[in-house]
Amino acid sequence: MANIYDVARLAKVSTATVSKVLSNTPYVSQHTKKRVLEAIEKLHYSPSLAARGLTGSRTYVIGLVVPYDPDYLFSDPFLLEVIRGVESVANDNDYNVLISMAKSADQRSAYTKLVRTGYVDGAVTLETFEGNIASKVLEEQGIPFVSIGYSDAPNRHNSVSASDYTGAYEAISYLIKLGHSRIGIICGPSHFMSALEERMRGINDALQAHAIELDSSLLTYGDFTLDSGYKACNELLSSENRPTAIFAMNDRMAMGAMRCAREYELHIPHDLSLVGFDDIPMAVLVEPPLTTVRQPAVEMGRCATQKLLEMINADVREFESIVLPAELIIRSSAAAPHWGRANS
Amino acid sequence: MANIYDVARLAKVSTATVSKVLSNTPYVSQHTKKRVLEAIEKLHYSPSLAARGLTGSRTYVIGLVVPYDPDYLFSDPFLLEVIRGVESVANDNDYNVLISMAKSADQRSAYTKLVRTGYVDGAVTLETFEGNIASKVLEEQGIPFVSIGYSDAPNRHNSVSASDYTGAYEAISYLIKLGHSRIGIICGPSHFMSALEERMRGINDALQAHAIELDSSLLTYGDFTLDSGYKACNELLSSENRPTAIFAMNDRMAMGAMRCAREYELHIPHDLSLVGFDDIPMAVLVEPPLTTVRQPAVEMGRCATQKLLEMINADVREFESIVLPAELIIRSSAAAPHWGRANS
DNA sequence: CTGAAAGCGCTTACAG
DNA sequence: CTGAAAGCGCTTACAG
Numbered sequence: 001m002a003n004i005y006d007v008a009r010l011a012k013v014s015t016a017t018v019s020k021v022l023s024n025t026p027y028v029s030q031h032t033k034k035r036v037l038e039a040i041e042k043l044h045y046s047p048s049l050a051a052r053g054l055t056g057s058r059t060y061v062i063g064l065v066v067p068y069d070p071d072y073l074f075s076d077p078f079l080l081e082v083i084r085g086v087e088s089v090a091n092d093n094d095y096n097v098l099i100s101m102a103k104s105a106d107q108r109s110a111y112t113k114l115v116r117t118g119y120v121d122g123a124v125t126l127e128t129f130e131g132n133i134a135s136k137v138l139e140e141q142g143i144p145f146v147s148i149g150y151s152d153a154p155n156r157h158n159s160v161s162a163s164d165y166t167g168a169y170e171a172i173s174y175l176i177k178l179g180h181s182r183i184g185i186i187c188g189p190s191h192f193m194s195a196l197e198e199r200m201r202g203i204n205d206a207l208q209a210h211a212i213e214l215d216s217s218l219l220t221y222g223d224f225t226l227d228s229g230y231k232a233c234n235e236l237l238s239s240e241n242r243p244t245a246i247f248a249m250n251d252r253m254a255m256g257a258m259r260c261a262r263e264y265e266l267h268i269p270h271d272l273s274l275v276g277f278d279d280i281p282m283a284v285l286v287e288p289p290l291t292t293v294r295q296p297a298v299e300m301g302r303c304a305t306q307k308l309l310e311m312i313n314a315d316v317r318e319f320e321s322i323v324l325p326a327e328l329i330i331r332s333s334a335a336a337p338h339w340g341r342a343n344s
Numbered sequence: 345m346a347n348i349y350d351v352a353r354l355a356k357v358s359t360a361t362v363s364k365v366l367s368n369t370p371y372v373s374q375h376t377k378k379r380v381l382e383a384i385e386k387l388h389y390s391p392s393l394a395a396r397g398l399t400g401s402r403t404y405v406i407g408l409v410v411p412y413d414p415d416y417l418f419s420d421p422f423l424l425e426v427i428r429g430v431e432s433v434a435n436d437n438d439y440n441v442l443i444s445m446a447k448s449a450d451q452r453s454a455y456t457k458l459v460r461t462g463y464v465d466g467a468v469t470l471e472t473f474e475g476n477i478a479s480k481v482l483e484e485q486g487i488p489f490v491s492i493g494y495s496d497a498p499n500r501h502n503s504v505s506a507s508d509y510t511g512a513y514e515a516i517s518y519l520i521k522l523g524h525s526r527i528g529i530i531c532g533p534s535h536f537m538s539a540l541e542e543r544m545r546g547i548n549d550a551l552q553a554h555a556i557e558l559d560s561s562l563l564t565y566g567d568f569t570l571d572s573g574y575k576a577c578n579e580l581l582s583s584e585n586r587p588t589a590i591f592a593m594n595d596r597m598a599m600g601a602m603r604c605a606r607e608y609e610l611h612i613p614h615d616l617s618l619v620g621f622d623d624i625p626m627a628v629l630v631e632p633p634l635t636t637v638r639q640p641a642v643e644m645g646r647c648a649t650q651k652l653l654e655m656i657n658a659d660v661r662e663f664e665s666i667v668l669p670a671e672l673i674i675r676s677s678a679a680a681p682h683w684g685r686a687n688s
Numbered sequence: 689c690t691g692a693a694a695g696c697g698c699t700t701a702c703a704g
Numbered sequence: 705c706t707g708a709a710a711g712c713g714c715t716t717a718c719a720g
Contacts, residue, residue, distance in 0.1 A: 001485060003713055014691040019715055027689055048462035050403075051713035053394030054696045061442065061461070070435050074428035075625070084418035091414050091445050096457060098405065098442045101435050113440060117405070118392035118697085119463075141345060255629065281419070285599065287631045347697055358707040363699055371705055395697035398712045462713085 002043035011039035022047060023057075053119030061096040062308060063114040063123035063143075067107035076224065077280035078250065078297050079126065082148060085301020086124050093309055095121075111137040122308045124148060124301075127159070127193065144311040146304045149195060158311075160304045160322040164195045167293035167326030168202030168247075171275045174291075174328055175245045176210045179336045180273060183207075184218045184236040184243035186229055186253050199249060199277070218243055222253045229256025237264050237272075244337040245273035251280045251292055258286060258333075269335035279329055288332035296324045346387035355383035366391060367401075397463025405440040406652060407458040407467035407487075411451035420568065421624035422594065422641050423470065426492060429645020430468050437653055439465075455481040466652045468492060468645075471503070471537065488655040490648045493539060502655075504648045504666040508539045511637035511670030512546030512591075515619045518635075518672055519589045520554045523680045524617060527551075528562045528580040528587035530573055530597050543593060543621070562587055566597045573600025581608050581616075588681040589617035595624045595636055602630060602677070613679035623673055632676035640668050 008015045013032055020028050021036045039045070053059045064086055066073055073079055083099075090097045100114035114123060115137055125135055127149035138145045147159045175183050185203060188196045207214055220235050222228030229248055233256065236243055248254035254276030258268060266272045268288055276283065279294035303322060310316045352359045357376055364372050365380045383389070397403045408430055410417055417423055427443075434441045444458035458467060459481055469479055471493035482489045491503045519527050529547060532540045551558055564579050566572030573592055577600065580587055592598035598620030602612060610616045612632055620627065623638035647666060654660045 004715095005713080015714075016691055016693095016716085017689090020690090023715085029689060032690080046456070046460040048398070048713055049460065050394050050397030050463040051696090052715080053463075054392070054398055054698085054713080055715045056696065057715060059394070059461075070428055070431040074424060074431070080418060080424065084414055087414040087418070087443065087445060091447065094457070096442055096444055096461065098440055099431065100440055101431060103435065112390075113438070116390040116393065117403075117440065119394040119397075282626055282629065285626065286629060348699095349697080359698075360700085360707055360709095361705090364706090367699085373705060376706080392697055395712090396699080398697080398714085399699045400712065401699060 002045040004045070004047065006043055007036065007039045007045050010043065011036045049119065058312075059119045059121055060094060061098050061120050062090060062305070062312075063117075063120040064097050064099045065110050065114055065123055065125040065138075065145075066099060066101045067110050067126060068102055069104040070101055073101065077252070077282060078278045078295065081280070081297030082126070082301040085298040085303075086305045087301075088298070089302050089305040089309070095309070108137070111135070114138075115141050115143065122146075122312045124304050124308055144308065146308045146311070148300055148304045149193065157318050157321055158307070160300055160307070160324065161195065162295040162300060162324050162326040164198035164326060165202040165205075167277065167295070167328070168199035169206045170202075170328045171247050171277070171293050172203050172206035173209070174330070175247065175273060175275060175334060176206065176212065178245075178273065178334060180243075180245040181210075181212050182215070182218065182241065182243040182245070183212075184233075184246040185214070185220065186232040186236075186246060186248040186257065187219065187221050188249045189221065189223050196249065203247070215241075217241075222248075222256075224250050224252060226252045226256040226259075229253025230260045231256070233257035233260035237261070237266070243272075245275070245334065247275045247277075249277050251276040251278045251283050251290060254290055254292065254333075255282070255286060258290075269333050270338055273334035273337070275328075275334050283329075284331070291331045291334045292329055293326050294329045295326050300324055346389040348389070348391065350387055351380065351383045351389050354387065355380045393463065402656075403463045403465055404438060405442050405464050406434060406649070406656075407461070407464040408441050408443045409454050409458055409467055409469040409482075409489075410443060410445045411454045411470060412446055413448040414445055417445065421596070421626060422622045422639065425624070425641035426470070426645040429642040429647075430649045431645075432642070433646050433649040433653070439653070452481070455479070458482075459485050459487070466490075466656045468648050468652055488652065488661075490652045490655070492644055492648045493537060501662050501665055502651070504644055504651070504668065505539065506639040506644060506668050506670040508542035508670060509546040509549075511621065511639070511672070512543035513550045514546075514672045515591050515621070515637050516547050516550035517553070518674070519591065519617060519619060519678060520550065520556065522589075522617065522678060524587075524589040525554075525556050526559070526562065526585070526587040526589070527556075528577075528590040529558075529564065530576040530580075530590060530592040530601060531563065531565050532593045533567050534565060540593065547591070559585075561585075566592075566600075568594050568596060570596045570600040570603075573597025574604045575600070577601035577604035581605070581610070587616075589619070589678065591619045591621075593621050595620040595622045595627050595634060598634055598636065598677075599626070599630060602634075613677050614682055617678035617681070619672075619678050627673075628675070635675045635678045636673055637670050638673045639670050644668055 004015045007018050021033050049059045100110045102110040123145040125147040127147045220232035222232045276292035279292045283290040348359045351362050365377050393403045444454045446454040467489040469491045471491045564576035566576045620634050620636035623636045627634040
């Protein structure tokens with residue numbers, strides 16, 4: 001494979017000059033530029049990113065830090081959509097992406113593995129825990145990064161997230177307007193991330209706005225998997241004072257709940273209303289199609305990557321954190337309770 | 345960040361020696377080895393993969409060549425499962441994976457983009473077209489790779505695939521045994537890949553074994569998306585002599601067909617039987633759960649990566665291609681036609 | 689506008 | 705068992 005010397009020789013210039021036309025430096029005469037370009041073409045030359053990485057310049061690879069293990073990641077359609085967004089703009093801009101995942105139970109390892117490579121131009125991180133300790137690793141290395149989700153920094157810079165609070169608020173308000181007052185909640189793992197706290201706030205505020213108080217027996221927890229939604233729903237439905245509606249903090253758990261409801265021979269939405277969160281592609285495919293709060297997952301990934309590329313190329317150091325709207329998508333899994341009446 | 349000189353200085357040895365303990369070369373005295381290790385520990389040293397890449401030794405990153413654009417890839421649950429397998433064993437072995445995708449309509453670019461980086465230890469490729477030209481790029485560079493799917497080489501080496509022929513054969517045989525003789529086929533894009541040809545062979549052989557001949561009006565094509573399955577099914581159902589069963593070459597198209605059947609007010613499986621291919625996670629979630637041919641997607645990814653790692657580390661040059669079994673998973677979307685009777 | 693030379697952080701023969 | 709030195713393929717000041 002041809003290297004820069006081969007090109008220089010063929011074009012009868014120095015390697016410095018070749019390097020300059022490669023990086024589009026001005027002040028290279030049209031004439032020599034043309035010669036160099038021809039040589040590059042002829043030799044099918046393309047620069048070694050490894051060498052570039054060493055000299056500390058662009059490598060055109062960005063890291064994607066995923067603090068989960070592969071099995072977790074690939075079973076989460078929402079996360080996958082986020083990654084799709086990242087890959088999409090990276091690809092459009094001729095960047096490659098190096099995915100660094102955690103060894104199970106060691107989220108931090110995803111960060112250190114990435115740093116070790118020593119050649120990423122920047123990174124997009126998926127935040128999980130509030131501590132946000134891991135991203136310090138990137139800061140120390142001076143690697144620009146933008147995080148998707150929350151960061152705990154007092155003023156949240158360089159992150160993009162969805163409006164979890166509003167989304168949850170609207171979901172609950174909608175259910176209340178339909179006539180529900182006993183609303184079961186299937187929360188995510190409590191210690192998990194601040195997005196969930198935001199949603200919890202939204203739920204509580206919506207409830208309070210309508211003078212409804214949240215019966216603690218109505219609050220259950222899952223771990224985002226379908227099975228955990230099934231179990232949580234079972235908990236809810238087996239209690240003596242059943243809820244008439246359930247709000248699950250992601251769609252997979254909502255689908256677990258759906259399955260559980262079916263076993264109780266409860267018709268959705270006639271006997272039980274259900275609202276999810278995320279709006280994963282599968283949400284329209286189930287029966288009935290799921291009413292859910294849409295997070296703009298792909299857009300979050302795209303936006304974060306866009307911003308990262310700006311940081312890398314335009315030398316932007318910091319940007320105000322971006323909060324993308326989460327909106328309620330009304331489909332067919334929620335309706336007025338059949339003994340109540342809509343009071344909107 | 346500490347480099348190898350810092351370590352050498354602290355341990356009072358040469359960089360060569362540090363390098364040796366790093367690569368676990370024998371013939372390094374226990375004593376100096378210990379000193380070096382301590383220095384590494386103390387400085388939190390970890391070698392720059394960029395530098396390693398330059399010297400032509402291990403970088404611990406493998407490439408994953410995906411000859412599709414991100415939007416295509418991320419909407420294909422089957423491919424995602426394959427990738428999950430790749431990521432999984434890579435991660436277990438402390439390898440990072442660099443995903444190289446194609447710019448739309450230029451499959452080859454995924455290969456060249458990867459090669460350009462100059463620092464992958466090897467690659468797993470997802471084959472699509474029969475030409476298999478693209479992998480020549482890797483061969484020329486001397487990058488070891490294993491391809492998932494078919495390669496056209498006379499004796500197929502270094503690839504792992506599923507037994508498409510058998511899978512399709514069984515699906516059709518099953519339908520025939522249930523009592524169907526008019527079986528509609530929703531094929532993938534015809535020029536697409538040899539896996540489809542294999543399935544076509546399986547279909548034809550199964551049909552012939554029962555002396556049924558394939559009416560050409562029963563053969564339709566889709567492009568693997570749900571919508572295309574919908575359309576193909578529509579074609580099939582709007583003809584005057586409807587099939588009583590449909591075999592789709594992937595699950596997404598089968599789900600599109602399911603939706604279409606619903607609009608025709610056809611009950612599945614009572615009025616129309618449906619068999620898919622792949623067994624994506626969603627297949628159990630739809631109503632009714634889909635009978636389908638399971639491809640061991642994750643296992644294919646795992647196996648390919650395993651083999652690649654052997655090639656890299658054990659210096660294996662070649663292995664007999666591996667064909668993993670595809671098996672029919674019987675669920676609830678196929679049954680005897682209601683005017684027919686099972687004749688098995 | 690162009691080039692000579694040093695340097696990025698490793699590894700690899702080659703001596704000793 | 706250990707180290708000096710060259711080299712991997714670039715880029716970047718610095719001169720000219």
